Amino acid sequence: MNQARGNHVCTLCSELHDTFLILDGGPKMLLGAAELWVPSLDYSVIFVAPNLVYHYVSEHRYAPPNAFVDAVLGAEVAYKQWDPRAESEKLLNSAFV
Ligand SMILES: [Zn+2]
Numbered sequence: 001m002n003q004a005r006g007n008h009v010c011t012l013c014s015e016l017h018d019t020f021l022i023l024d025g026g027p028k029m030l031l032g033a034a035e036l037w038v039p040s041l042d043y044s045v046i047f048v049a050p051n052l053v054y055h056y057v058s059e060h061r062y063a064p065p066n067a068f069v070d071a072v073l074g075a076e077v078a079y080k081q082w083d084p085r086a087e088s089e090k091l092l093n094s095a096f097v
Contacts (some may be wrong), residue, residue, distance in 0.1 A: 002088055008052060012060050019055045031055050038071045039085040046072050046087065064086040 002066035009032055010019055010051075019031040032052040039046055047068050071078070 002037060003034050008050065009054055010052060019052065021054055036069070038075050039078050039082050039089060040071050041074050041078070042066060043082060
């Protein structure tokens with residue numbers, strides 16, 4: 001998860017408000033202020049989505065592409081072999097060389 005500098009709220013809800021998520025009793029996470037980086041199952045593609053995608057799926061029945069869903073479902077295994085923070089830093093550093 002990469003923290004963004006700004007914050008987006010869901011414009012589909014009738015009232016504009018910050019959206020939060022708490023998973024497994026963990027800390028409260030502001031949705032709309034970060035992006036998810038998820039590698040495809042074969043590590044050939046990196047999917048990047050706003051973390052507000054969780055809200056779009058759970059509240060608005062948004063259906064992401066199957067490849068993204070497969071990547072998210074396999075993320076627990078993928079993250080054992082892939083570090084999104086290191087990948088992000090590597091990509092950012094290569095962009096400014
Ligand atoms: Zn909404």
